[in-house]
Amino acid sequence: xxxxxxxxxxxxxxxxxxHKETFITKYxxxxxxxxxxxxxxxxxxxxxxxxxxxxxxxxxxxxxxDHQFTIYEILLGKFGEDGVMDPGIYLALVTIHGTIxxxxxxxxxxSGTFSNLLIPLQIGARDMASGFLNMISYWxxxxxxxxxxxxxxxxxxxxSAGWTxxxxxxxxxxxIGGSGTGMTLWLVSMAIFIASSxxxxxxxxxxxxxxxTKGMSMTxxxxxxxxxxVTAIIGIVSFPxxxxxxxxxxxxxxxxxxxxxxxxxIQGEVLHNQGGSPVLFEHLFWFLGHPEVYIVLLPALGITSxxxxxxxxxxxxxxxxxxxxxxxxAFLSTIVWGHxxxxxGMNPFLGSVFTFTTLLIAIPSAVKAFNYITTLWxxxxxxxxxxxxxxxxxxxxxxxxxxxxxxxxSTLDINVHDTYFVVAHFHxxxxxxxxxxxxxxxxxxxxxxxxxxxxxxLGYVHFWITAIGAYGVFFPMHFVGMxxxxxxxxxxxxxxxxxxxxxxxxxxxxxxxxxxxxQLVFLYNFISSIFYGKKAVQNPWKSNTLEWTTPxxxxxxxxxGEIPHVHRWPYDYSKTNENGEYVIAGxxxxxxxxxxxxxxxxxxx
Amino acid sequence: xxxxxxxxxxxxxxxxxxQMSKILKLSQAKTDNSQVANDxxxxxxxxxxxAFVIFLYLLTIYCFVQYDxxxxxxxxxxxxxxxxxxxxxxxxxIMIVQILTQGLLHFFSYKYRGKKExxxxxxxxxxxxxxxxxxxxxxxLAGLIIYGLFTWTDIMxxxxxxxxxxxxxxxxxxxxxxxxxxxxxNELGKANVRYIExxxxxxxxxxxxxxxxxxxxxxxxLPVNRKVIFKMRSQDVLHSAYMPFFRAQMNVVxxxxxxxxxxxxxxxxxxxxxxxxxxxxxxINKIRREKSKKLVAAGDEALEEYTxxxxxxxxxxxxxxxxxxxxxxxxxxxxxxKAWLKTQPxxxxxxxxxxxx
Numbered sequence: 001x002x003x004x005x006x007x008x009x010x011x012x013x014x015x016x017x018x019h020k021e022t023f024i025t026k027y028x029x030x031x032x033x034x035x036x037x038x039x040x041x042x043x044x045x046x047x048x049x050x051x052x053x054x055x056x057x058x059x060x061x062x063x064x065x066d067h068q069f070t071i072y073e074i075l076l077g078k079f080g081e082d083g084v085m086d087p088g089i090y091l092a093l094v095t096i097h098g099t100i101x102x103x104x105x106x107x108x109x110x111s112g113t114f115s116n117l118l119i120p121l122q123i124g125a126r127d128m129a130s131g132f133l134n135m136i137s138y139w140x141x142x143x144x145x146x147x148x149x150x151x152x153x154x155x156x157x158x159x160s161a162g163w164t165x166x167x168x169x170x171x172x173x174x175x176i177g178g179s180g181t182g183m184t185l186w187l188v189s190m191a192i193f194i195a196s197s198x199x200x201x202x203x204x205x206x207x208x209x210x211x212x213t214k215g216m217s218m219t220x221x222x223x224x225x226x227x228x229x230v231t232a233i234i235g236i237v238s239f240p241x242x243x244x245x246x247x248x249x250x251x252x253x254x255x256x257x258x259x260x261x262x263x264x265x266i267q268g269e270v271l272h273n274q275g276g277s278p279v280l281f282e283h284l285f286w287f288l289g290h291p292e293v294y295i296v297l298l299p300a301l302g303i304t305s306x307x308x309x310x311x312x313x314x315x316x317x318x319x320x321x322x323x324x325x326x327x328x329x330a331f332l333s334t335i336v337w338g339h340x341x342x343x344x345g346m347n348p349f350l351g352s353v354f355t356f357t358t359l360l361i362a363i364p365s366a367v368k369a370f371n372y373i374t375t376l377w378x379x380x381x382x383x384x385x386x387x388x389x390x391x392x393x394x395x396x397x398x399x400x401x402x403x404x405x406x407x408x409x410s411t412l413d414i415n416v417h418d419t420y421f422v423v424a425h426f427h428x429x430x431x432x433x434x435x436x437x438x439x440x441x442x443x444x445x446x447x448x449x450x451x452x453x454x455x456x457x458l459g460y461v462h463f464w465i466t467a468i469g470a471y472g473v474f475f476p477m478h479f480v481g482m483x484x485x486x487x488x489x490x491x492x493x494x495x496x497x498x499x500x501x502x503x504x505x506x507x508x509x510x511x512x513x514x515x516x517x518x519q520l521v522f523l524y525n526f527i528s529s530i531f532y533g534k535k536a537v538q539n540p541w542k543s544n545t546l547e548w549t550t551p552x553x554x555x556x557x558x559x560x561g562e563i564p565h566v567h568r569w570p571y572d573y574s575k576t577n578e579n580g581e582y583v584i585a586g587x588x589x590x591x592x593x594x595x596x597x598x599x600x601x602x603x604x605x
Numbered sequence: 606x607x608x609x610x611x612x613x614x615x616x617x618x619x620x621x622x623x624q625m626s627k628i629l630k631l632s633q634a635k636t637d638n639s640q641v642a643n644d645x646x647x648x649x650x651x652x653x654x655x656a657f658v659i660f661l662y663l664l665t666i667y668c669f670v671q672y673d674x675x676x677x678x679x680x681x682x683x684x685x686x687x688x689x690x691x692x693x694x695x696x697x698x699i700m701i702v703q704i705l706t707q708g709l710l711h712f713f714s715y716k717y718r719g720k721k722e723x724x725x726x727x728x729x730x731x732x733x734x735x736x737x738x739x740x741x742x743x744x745x746l747a748g749l750i751i752y753g754l755f756t757w758t759d760i761m762x763x764x765x766x767x768x769x770x771x772x773x774x775x776x777x778x779x780x781x782x783x784x785x786x787x788x789x790x791n792e793l794g795k796a797n798v799r800y801i802e803x804x805x806x807x808x809x810x811x812x813x814x815x816x817x818x819x820x821x822x823x824x825x826x827l828p829v830n831r832k833v834i835f836k837m838r839s840q841d842v843l844h845s846a847y848m849p850f851f852r853a854q855m856n857v858v859x860x861x862x863x864x865x866x867x868x869x870x871x872x873x874x875x876x877x878x879x880x881x882x883x884x885x886x887x888x889i890n891k892i893r894r895e896k897s898k899k900l901v902a903a904g905d906e907a908l909e910e911y912t913x914x915x916x917x918x919x920x921x922x923x924x925x926x927x928x929x930x931x932x933x934x935x936x937x938x939x940x941x942x943k944a945w946l947k948t949q950p951x952x953x954x955x956x957x958x959x960x961x962x
Contacts, residue, residue, distance in 0.1 A: 087925040162922045168859055169842040169923060175779065176924045262860025265798035265808070266779075266841040278843055278858055313719070315729040343845065344856045345863035348761035352754050359746045359753075366742040367735065369706060374734070376713040378726035383650035383718065384642045391654065391714055395661075398706050402699040405746075409753040411760065412692055415677075415852045418845065418920045453640035460650065467657060475664055479672035484849030486920040489928035495918070496911040499889045504672065524622045534640055541641065574725040588725070 021556075029139075031131030034554050036138045037116035038449055041442070044109020045526075047145055051100035052516050058093045061085045063502075063509035065491035079157065087490040091160040092178050094488055096152065098163030099186070103193055104148065106296040106434045108141050111235075114299060114441050115204050115228040117449065121547035122222050124213025124564060126557040129206040133199050140196035144189045151185030154178075159186035162488060164289065167260040167281050171252050174267045183253070187246050194243045201232035201239075208232075213546070215566035219323075220592070222545050222570040223316060226323050227302020230330045231295050237334060238291040245284035252276070282344050286337035293430050294333040298326060300437020301368065301397075304390035306570075307444050308372060310543045311387035312379030313588050315571035318371045325364035325371075332361045342410040343417050351410040358408035362401070369398050380574070380588075384541065385459025386444035392467050393436035399471075400429025403478065418488075421481025424474045432470045439466075439522065446526075447540050451552045452533030458525040462518055469515020473508050480504055542589050544570045549593055564593040568602060575600075644720055651718025658711030662704070674888065677849055678881040681871040681915070681936065685852035687756045695749060763834055763866045770832040770866065773825070775917075776807050777837070777844035777857040779924045782917060782932035783807060784825045788818030788951060798840055798859075804959050808840075809952055817953035820946065825917060825934045827869050828942040834866040845921035848934065850876070856921055869936045876936075877913045886913050 030036060057076075060069060072080030079089035116134065120127050128134045151158045160178030161170035165186070173180035208229045212221075221229075248259040252273075260281045261273035309316040316322060338346065338354030372394045381387065403425040406412045416422065439462075446454045480501055485492055492498040492505075539548040546566070550558050572590040575583050583590050583597050596602055642650070680689050717725075765772070774785035774793050785807060787793045794816015800808040809816040827833055837846055837857040844857040846865070855865040876882055889911050897907035919930035937945070950958070 087928065091922065091925065091927070166843050166921070172842070175842050263798045264841055264859050265801050270799050270801070275860075277860055279861070312717075313725040315727060317728065318730060318735050320730075321735050343854050345858045345861060348757065351761070352757060355753060355757065356750055359750050362746055363739060363742045367739055370738040371735075373706065373709050373713060374728075376710070376717060378728065379713075379717045380719045380723040380725040381647065381651065381714060381717050382642045383647045383714075387642075388650060391710065394710055395707060398710070399703060402703055405699055405749065406692070406695050409691070409695065409749065409757075411688060411753045411756040412695060414760070414854050415688065415849060417854055418847075456640045456642060456646065460646075464653065464657075468660065471661060471664060476668055476672065479668050479675045482677070483675040484677055484847070486847065486918060488922045490925075491928055494929040495916065495931065496889060496893065496908075497913070497916070499892050499911070500674065500885070502892070504675075520622075534638060537639075540639070571729065573727070575727045576724075 029135060031127070031135045032554075032556055033116045033120050033128050033131070033134060034449070034558075036134055037113050039138050040108060040112035040116060040141070041449070043142055043145055044105050044113060044438075045523075047100050047104040047148075048109060049523075050149065051097050051105055052519065054093045054097040054100075056513060056516055057085070058090055058097070059509040059512045061090055061490070062492075063506040065493050085490075088157055088160055088177055090490040091162070091176070091488065092158045092182070095160050095163050095165075095178070096148070096158055099159075099190075100148065101431065102163060102292065102296065103190070104141075104145055106431070106438070107197065107292070108193070110434055110438045110441070111228065111231055111295065111299045112138070112141065112200060113438075114224070114303060114445070115200070115232070117445060118222075118224050118547065119204055119207050119228055120211070121448070121550065121558060122225050122545050122570075123208060123211060123216055124546050124559075124566060125207060125211035126559075126563065128203050129211060130203055134203050137196045137199035137203065140192050140199065144192035144196060147185055147189035147192065151182050151189065154180070154182035154185060156180045156182065158182040164282075164285055165249070166285075167249060167252065167278050168264055171249060171261060172264070172266060172271075187250055187253075191243060191246055194239045194246075197235055197239050201235040204228055204232040205236065213563050213566055216592075219320075220566055220569045223305035223319070223322055223326075224299075224302040226326055227298045227305070230326050231298045231302075234291045234298075234330050234333060235295050238288040238295075241284055242288035245281060245288070248284075249281065279341070279344055279346055282341050283337070283346075286340045287334075289340065290337040291330075291333045293426070294329055296430050296434045297397075297437075298329065300393060300434045300440075301326070303437045303441045303444070304372070304393050306545070307386045307390045307440050308375050308394075309571050309573060310444075310541050311382040311384055311390070312375055313382065313573045314375055314379045315573055315575075316371070317374040317377075318367075319569070319571065321367055322371055325368045328364040329361060332357060332364070336361060336408075339408050339410070339413070342413045348410075355408060355410045359405065362405060362408075365397075365401050369394060369401070382541075384443065385454070385456055385463055386440045386541075388460070388463040388467075389436045389440035389443065392463065392470075393433050393440065395467075396428045396432045396436065396470065399475075400425055400427070400433065404429060415484070416481060418486055419481040420477050420485050420487055423487050424477035424481055427477075428470070428474045432474065436466075439463075442526070444541065445547075446529065446533075447536030447552070448547055448550075450530050450533070451536050451554070452529050453536050453540065454529040454533060455525050458521050462522045462525065465518030465521065466515055469511050469518060472511030473515060476504050476508055480508075542587075544572060544589050544591050546592055549591060566592045567595045568592055642719070647719040651715045654711045654714035654718075658707055661707055661711075665700075665704075674881075674885055678876065678879060678885075679871075680850070680852050681869055681876060682851040682853065683868040683870050684756075684760045685867070687759070688852040691752060691756055694752070698745065698749075760867075763864050765834060768832055770834045771828065772834050772836065773827075774807075775825075775835050775837045775846050775857065776840070777846065777919065777923075777930075778840035779842065780919070780926035780930040782823070782825075782846075782919075782930065784822050784932070786820040786822065786946065786949070787815075788820060790815055790818060793836060794819050794952070796838070801840075804955055805952075807838075811956065817951065819952045820949040821952060821955075822949055823932065825932055826942050826945050827934065827936045828939045829869055829872050829936050831939070832866060832868045834864060837863045837865070842923050843921045844919045844923050844930070846917055847920035848915070848917050850915050854920060872936045872938065873913075873915055873934075874937070876915070882913050886911060 068083030070083050072083050072085050079086040156177035159182045169175050251257040258273035258276040260278050261276045264271040305316050336358045339358040342351045574588045772787040776783040792815045794813040795810040796808045798808045839857040839859040847854045853867050855863050893908045915934035917932045
C-alpha cells in the first residue's frame with residue numbers, strides 16, 4: 001500500500017480499490033487514517049466517561065462529606081464500605097481523573113482524533129506518511145488505556161499521589177497504598193502512552209512537511225493544520241523528558257537508586273537513599289507538564305479557528321498573527337515550566353525568570369482572543385452546534401486565561417498555590433476549553449467521519465447545559481480558592497474555618513452533576529446519529545477546505561482520481577470583487593481547489 | 606438488589622431517550638431536516654448568547670457579593686500588605702478585561718447572528734489593529750511583571766544578619782508538624798533523619814551543642830513585629846507549609862532545607878476581635894450549631910464552638926491524612942511569647958529526663 005505524494009499525477013485511484021479488506025484490516029488493525037481517527041475518538045470518549053464519572057464521585061464526597069452514599073460501595077467496593085469513601089481512594093480518584101482527562105481524553109482523544117482525520121484530508125494527501133506507524137500508535141494508546149483502567153483494580157488501590165506523581169509519595173508504597181502496584185501500572189501505562197504519542201507526532205510532522213498537495217504552501221494551510229503541526233513538535237520535544245522522569249522514578253522504586261530520594265525516615269525505618277532531590281522530578285515533570293497544557297489546547301484553538309471562520313462566513317482575522325501566536329505560544333510554553341514550582345524550594349531567582357516568561361505568554365494568547373472576537377464582528381454567524389462550542393471556547397479561554405495572570409506571578413502564587421483557585425483556573429483554561437474544542441470538532445466533522453449529520457437540536461441542548469454547568473462549577477470555585485482552601489483535601493471539615501464553604505461546595509457539585517448529565521445528551525446524539533443520523537451531503541457547512549471535496553463515503557486514498565490542487569488560502573469566505581458581487585456568483589465561499597477567477601486578486605494575508 | 610435497581614434505572618433511561626428521539630424525529634418530519642442551522646436557529650441561538658453573557662455577569666456579581674466573606678482578612682504579616690495590593694491591582698485589571706471581552710464576544714454573537722440575506726464583511730487583516738492589541742498587553746504586563754518581581758525579591762530575600770530575626774525550624778512528617786525553636790543561641794542544632802531514635806523524633810545530632818538548648822513544640826508561637834525565619838525540613842514525603850493569613854507558603858522537601866521569612870504584625874487576639882473575624886466566626890458558629898442539632902438528634906456529640914486561631918496547614922498531597930495535617934499558630938506580644946517559651950523544655954532537658962528514667 002503506497003501513499004503518494006500530492007503531485008504524483010500518474011497515481012490513479014484504481015490502485016486503491018483492489019486491496020483485499022477483511023473485517024480485521026478494515027475495522028481493527030486498520031492503517032487508514034480516517035478509521036484510526038475514529039478509533040482514537042471512541043477510545044477517548046470511553047476514557048472520558050470514566051474520568052468524568054470519577055469527578056462526580058469525589059465532588060459528591062466534597063459536597064456531602066458526612067453523608068453515606070451506597071453508590072460508593074457499589075463502585076468502589078472495599079474502599080467505599082458502608083457508603084463511606086476511604087480517604088485513600090479519594091486521592092486515587094483525583095489522581096486518575098487528572099491522568100485520564102489530561103492524557104487519554106484531551107491529548108489522545110482530541111489531538112489523536114483530529115490530527116489523524118484532518119491532516120491528510122486538509123493538506124491533500126492520500127494518507128499519513130506511515131500508515132503502519134499510525135496503526136501502531138493507536139494500538140499502543142489502546143494498550144496504555146487498558147493498563148490504566150486495569151490499575152484501578154490494584155489490591156491496595158490505584159496510583160494516588162496526584163496526577164503529577166511527585167516523589168517521594170509516589171516512590172514509597174509505605175507512604176500511601178496506591179504507590180505499590182497501582183503506581184507501577186500507572187508508570188507502565190504512561191510509558192506506553194508516551195511511545196504512542198511520539199509515534200503519532202512524528203507521523204504528523206512528516207506528513208505535514210512532505211505530503212502537501214500541489215499549491216498547498218505553508219501559508220495556505222488551514223489553521224487546524226498549523227495547530228496540529230506545532231502541537232506535534234512540542235510533543236516530540238517534551239514527552240521524552242516525561243519518559244526519562246518516569247524511568248528514573250521506576251529506578252528509584254524498583255532498583256534502589258536515589259534520583260529523587262534523600263534522607264527519608266518512614267514507618268520507623270531510615271531508607272538508605274541519599275543525595276536525590278524531589279525538586280529534580282518536579283523540573284522534569286513540568287518540562288513536559290507545561291507544554292502539555294498547550295498540547296491539549298492548541299489543537300482545540302486550531303479547530304475553533306477553522307469553525308469560527310466557516311460559520312462566521314468570514315476569513316479568520318489576522319491569519320499571519322494567528323500562526324505567529326501559535327508559534328510564539330509553542331516556543332514560550334517550553335520555557336515556563338518553573339511557574340508550577342515557585343514555592344518548591346527552587347532558587348527564587350529562577351522564580352523571577354519564570355514569572356517573566358510566563359506573563360509573556362499572555363501576549364500571543366490575548367492576540368488570539370482579540371482575533372477571534374474580530375472574526376465575529378460583521379460576520380453572518382451560522383449557529384451550528386460546532387460554532388456555539390467554538391464561541392464557548394473563546395469565552396472560557398479568556399476567563400481561565402486571565403486568572404493565569406495571577407498564578408503566573410510568583411508573588412501572587414504564594415498564597416493561591418495549590419488551592420482551589422488553581423483548580424478553577426486550569427479547568428477553565430485547558431480542561432473545559434479543550435473539551436469544547438473536542439465537541440466543536442466532533443459536531444463539525446461528524447459528517448466527514450460517519451457520513452451522517454448529528455442532530456442539531458440535541459447539540460444546542462448539549463451546549464447550553466454544558467456552558468451553564470461549566471461556569472457554574474468553576475466560577476464559584478475561584479472564591480473557594482481565595483479563601484485558602486487547599487486542593488486534594490478529602491474533606492475540609494477538619495478546619496472549622498472552612499465550614500461556611502459547604503454551601504458553595506454543594507452548589508458546585510450540583511452544577512457538576514447537571515453538566516455531566518448534559519453529556520448523556522451528547523452521547524445519545526453521537527451514537528444514534530452514527531446509525532440513524534440524516535445522511536450528510538458532501539459539504540454541509542459550505543466550507544473551503546479540502547476535506548469537503550472528498551466523497552461522503554469513505555474510500556481508501558481519500559479522493560477518487562487525482563488529488564486536487566490548491567489555488568488559494570482556505571478563508572475566502574464572502575470574498576467579493578470590486579463590484580461588490582461574490583467572487584463566485586451566488587455563493588459566499590470559494591473552495592481552495594478553485595483557481596483564481598478573472599479579475600480576482602489573491603490575498604496576501 | 607441495588608445493582609438490579611441501577612440496571613433498571615439505566616434501562617429506563619435508555620428507553621426514555623429512545624422515545625424522545627422518536628418524538629423528535631416525528632416532529633421534524635415536515636420541517637427543514639438538513640441539521641444545518643437555519644435563520645430561525647441563528648436568531649434563537651444569537652439571543653441566547655446575549656442571555657448567556659448576562660448570566661455570566663450576574664454570576665460574577667453574585668459571587669463577589671455572596672462570597673465576599675470568603676476572601677482572607679487583611680494580611681497579618683508585613684509583606685502581605687504589598688501582596689494584597691498587587692492582588693487587588695491584578696484582580697481589578699483582569700475583571701475589567703473579562704467584562705469587556707466577554708461582553709464583546711457575546712454581543713457580537715448576538716448582533717451578527719446570521720440571516721440569509723446578510724453578507725459578511727471580508728475583513729482579513731489590519732496591521733494597525735493587531736499592533737494595538739499586541740502593544741497594550743505588552744505595556745500592561747510589563748507593569749505587572751516589574752511590580753511583581755520587586756515584591757517577590759523583597760519577600761524572598763532572606764537575610765539572617767538583618768535585624769534580629771527569630772529562627773524556627775518547621776518539621777513535617779506524615780501527618781503532623783513540629784516547630785523547633787533555636788533557643789538562647791538563636792542557632793539550630795544539626796539534624797538528620799538518621800539520628801531519629803526514641804524521644805529524639807526530629808533527629809537532632811546529640812553531639813552538637815547548638816542543639817542542646819533547642820525547644821521542640823507542637824504549637825507555633827510567634828512574637829508580634831519580629832521577623833521570623835523558618836527553616837523547613839521533612840522527614841518522609843513532600844509537604845507544604847501554608848500559612849494563608851500571613852500570605853506565606855513554602856514546600857517542605859525531604860533531603861533539603863527550604864526557607865521562608867515574614868514578620869507577623871497582627872496578634873491572634875487582634876485578629877480574633879477584628880470586625881471581619883467576629884462576623885465570620887459568628888457565621889461559622891451558626892452553621893456549626895445547626896449541624897450540632899442534627900448530630901445530637903442522631904445521638905452523636907455536638908460540635909465544639911469555634912474560636913479563631915491562625916493555622917498552618919499542609920498544602921502538598923502527602924498521603925491519606927493530608928486533609929488533617931495542621932498546626933496552631935499563635936501570634937502574641939513579646940512578653941507572652943517569652944513566658945510561653947520558658948515553660949517549654951529544651952532538647953537537652955528532655956534527653957537528661959529520659960536518661961534519668
